[in-house]
Amino acid sequence: MAPSPALLLTLPAFLLTAALAVFLTASLRLLALLPSRRPHPPKRSPGTPTRLLVVLGSGGHTAEMLALLRTLDPQKYTHRTYVVSSGDSFSAERAMEFEKLVGLKAAGRERDGRVAGERGQGLTGEGGAGVGSYDIAIVPRARRIHQSLLSTPWSALRCLWSCFAVLRAPSAALSLPKCSGAASIYGYPDLILTNGPATAVIVILASLILRFFGVGGANARDKMRTIYVESWARVTRLSLSGKLLVKVVDRFLVQWEGLEGVGGRGEFFGVLV
Amino acid sequence: MSHDENKRPRKLCFVTIGATASFDSLISACLEPRFLETLSSAGYSDLLVQYGKDGKALFDKLVAEAEKLKQLGVAIQGFDFNRQGLTEEMRVAKGGPGDSEGVVISHAGSGTILAALRMDVPLIVVPNPDLLDNHQAELAEALEDQGYVVYGRLNNLSAAIAGSEKLRKSHKVWPPVNSGQHRRAKGLAGVMDEEVGFLD
Numbered sequence: 001m002a003p004s005p006a007l008l009l010t011l012p013a014f015l016l017t018a019a020l021a022v023f024l025t026a027s028l029r030l031l032a033l034l035p036s037r038r039p040h041p042p043k044r045s046p047g048t049p050t051r052l053l054v055v056l057g058s059g060g061h062t063a064e065m066l067a068l069l070r071t072l073d074p075q076k077y078t079h080r081t082y083v084v085s086s087g088d089s090f091s092a093e094r095a096m097e098f099e100k101l102v103g104l105k106a107a108g109r110e111r112d113g114r115v116a117g118e119r120g121q122g123l124t125g126e127g128g129a130g131v132g133s134y135d136i137a138i139v140p141r142a143r144r145i146h147q148s149l150l151s152t153p154w155s156a157l158r159c160l161w162s163c164f165a166v167l168r169a170p171s172a173a174l175s176l177p178k179c180s181g182a183a184s185i186y187g188y189p190d191l192i193l194t195n196g197p198a199t200a201v202i203v204i205l206a207s208l209i210l211r212f213f214g215v216g217g218a219n220a221r222d223k224m225r226t227i228y229v230e231s232w233a234r235v236t237r238l239s240l241s242g243k244l245l246v247k248v249v250d251r252f253l254v255q256w257e258g259l260e261g262v263g264g265r266g267e268f269f270g271v272l273v
Numbered sequence: 274m275s276h277d278e279n280k281r282p283r284k285l286c287f288v289t290i291g292a293t294a295s296f297d298s299l300i301s302a303c304l305e306p307r308f309l310e311t312l313s314s315a316g317y318s319d320l321l322v323q324y325g326k327d328g329k330a331l332f333d334k335l336v337a338e339a340e341k342l343k344q345l346g347v348a349i350q351g352f353d354f355n356r357q358g359l360t361e362e363m364r365v366a367k368g369g370p371g372d373s374e375g376v377v378i379s380h381a382g383s384g385t386i387l388a389a390l391r392m393d394v395p396l397i398v399v400p401n402p403d404l405l406d407n408h409q410a411e412l413a414e415a416l417e418d419q420g421y422v423v424y425g426r427l428n429n430l431s432a433a434i435a436g437s438e439k440l441r442k443s444h445k446v447w448p449p450v451n452s453g454q455h456r457r458a459k460g461l462a463g464v465m466d467e468e469v470g471f472l473d
Contacts, residue, residue: 044470052465058293063384071462076471090356190469225468229461233383235411251464256415271448272461273387 033211033219035250035265041222051170052077053189056084056091057197061231065195066098067273068229074102078132079182081170081189083163085141085199092136099134106131133182137166142198156202163206167224168216187216188223195229196241204228204245227251230259230266232273238262281318281346284373286434287366289323291380292354296401297331300324302430303378304335304349306342311431313345315438317375321362322351329353359388367394376437378425381409390421390447395437399425420445 031037044050054069056062072080082095142159143152165171172183192207194200204226210218218224226249230242235256238246246252246263253267254260260268288303290296302308303322312320324332332351339349355362368374374394379385381400389396398417400410417424420443423436466472 041468041470043472046471050469060382060384063387067387068461071460073462076466191465193465222470227461227464227468231383232387233412234408235415237408237411239408250468253461253464267464269459269461269464273448 029212033208033248035248038250039221041225044222046076049078049185050076050191051079051081051186051189053081053083053167053192053203054095055192055194055197055200055203056082056088056095057195057199058085058088058091060233061195061197062088062091062094064231064273065193066094068193068195069098072102074106074131077191078130079170079186080132080134081166082134082136083166083199083203084136084138085197086138087141092138095134095136103131133170135170135182137171139163139166139199139202142202159199159202160206160209163203164210167203167206167210188218190223190225192224192226193229194226194241194245196231196239198241200228201241201244204249208248225250227253229253229272230255232256232271234259281316282371282373283319284317284368285319285321285366285375286312286317286378287321287323287359287362287375288378289359289362289380289385290325290328291382291385292325293382294380294401294404295325295327296380296403297328298403298427299378299380299399299401300328300331301335302399302427304332304339305430306339308430308434309339309342309345309347311434312347315434316373317347319375320347320349321365322349323354323359323362324351326353359385360392363389363392363394367392374441376434378430378433381413383409383412386412386416386422393446395440396422397425397430397433397437398422399427399430399433402427419449421447 054065056065074080080099082092084091084095139162140155140158142156144155147155167188170182170186188210192203194203207218207224207226210216211224228242228245228249228251230253231239232255234242234254236258238259246265251267252263252265253269253272254262255268255271255273257268259266286303288299290299300322303320309320322332329351336349336351363377365372366375366377376395376397377389378397378399379389381398386396386398398413400407400413413422413424416422420440423433423440425433
C-alpha cells in the first residue's frame with residue numbers, strides 16, 4: 001500500500017525546515033565568531049594568571065616569532081605554551097633557549113629591584129619577580145614539504161585533533177618548572193599568537209571550532225583571542241596562511257607599509273622583528 | 274704557503290646559502306676566478322662558504338679549480354651547516370680588533386637577513402631564482418631601496434662587492450626608528466596587552 005500523499009509531502013517539508021534551521025543557527029553562530037562582532041575583552045588586573053599560546057613553525061617562522069617576543073613580560077604572560085610540529089627539534093630547542101633567557105632577565109630585574117630598594121628608592125617590586133611557567137606542545141605535522149596533496153587532508157585532520165587537547169590545557173608532561181601545576185591552573189589560552197606556518201592555520205581553526213560549539217566556555221570574550229603577524233619577508237603580498245586567516249583573527253599585523261589595510265584589516269606599526 | 278696574506282689584516286667574505294634549499298648557482302658564483310680577483314683587490318683575506326648538505330661535491334670541485342688562483346691571497350674554506358646558527362661566522366665577518374670588517378653574502382631567507390642586519394655587517398642578498406615563490410626577491414628589493422642591503426645578482430657578484438663598500442660608508446643602522454609617520458607605534462607588546470585587557 002502506498003503512503004498517503006500527505007505524508008509524502010510532510011517528510012520533505014520537515015527535513016527542509018530542519019536543515020534550514022540548522023543552517024541559520026550555524027550561520028548566525030559563525031557570524032558571531034567574526035572579529036568585527038567580537039566584544040572587547042574585559043580589563044584584566046595585573047597578576048592575573050594569563051596563558052599565551054605561541055605557534056612555532058619551521059626555521060624562518062620560529063626565528064621571527066622569537067624575535068617578535070623579545071620584549072615578552074613573563075609577569076603578565078605567566079604561562080607560555082609553544083606549539084611545535086613533531087620532528088621539529090630546531091624549534092623546540094630555540095623555544096627552550098628563549099625561555100632560559102626570559103628566566104635570566106627576570107632574575108636580573110629582581111636583583112636590580114632589590115638594589116633600588118636597599119637605597120630606599122621607590123618600590124622593590126613584588127617579591128620574587130616570577131618567570132611563571134611554560135610548556136612545549138608537540139602536534140603531528142599538518143603537511144610535510146612535498147607531501148602529496150591527496151594525503152594532506154588526513155595529516156591535517158590528525159594535527160587538528162591534537163590541537164584541541166593543546167588548547168584545552170598546558171601539557172602536564174612537558175611543563176617547566178616541573179612542580180608548576182600549570183596544567184591545573186590554566187585552561188584555554190587567553191591569547192594565541194602566530195605568524196604563518198601551516199600549523200598556525202590548524203591551531204586557529206581548532207580554536208574557532210571550539211568557540212563555535214562553546215566547548216567549556218571557549219567563546220568567552222577573554223579567551224582565545226588571536227593575533228596574526230605576517231612575516232617580515234612579505235612585502236607586497238600575503239602568504240597563503242595570511243590570506244586564509246586575514247578575516248578570522250582578532251588582530252592582523254603587517255610589517256611593511258605596502259600591506260597596511262590589506263583585507264580591510266592589516267595594521268602596520270613598523271617593523272616588529 | 275704563508276706569503277703576503279699574513280701581513281694583511283683579516284677581512285672575511287662569508288657566503289651562506291641557508292639550511293633549506295640547495296643553491297648551486299651561488300656557490301659557483303662566489304668561486305668564479307673573476308669574483309676571487311675582485312675579493313683580492315678589495316683587500317679580502319678569507320672566503321668562507323656555507324654550502325649546505327648537498328653542496329660539498331660542487332664546492333670541492335670548484336676549490337680545486339681555483340687552486341691556480343692561490344697567488345690572489347684569498348684563503349677559501351667551507352662547511353655544510355652549523356646547527357647552532359651562523360652568529361659566530363657573522364661576528365668574524367663583522368671584524369674586530371686587528372681585523373677589518375668584511376661582508377656577508379646571503380640567500381634571501383629572512384632569518385639570515387635579520388641576523389646580519391642586527392650584527393650590523395654589510396650584507397649582499399642574492400635571491401634564489403629556483404624557488405617558485407619569489408617573495409624573497411621582493412624583500413631583497415625593498416631592503417635595497419631603503420639602503421640596508423645590496424641586491425646581488427648571480428651573473429655579476431663582483432659589482433655587489435663594490436656596492437657593499439658603499440654600504441659600509443653610508444652605514445644605516447637597523448632597525449628603522451619608529452618615529453614621525455608611525456607615531457602610533459606601540460609594538461607587538463602593546464597590541465597583545467590590548468587583546469588580553471592589560472590596560473594601563
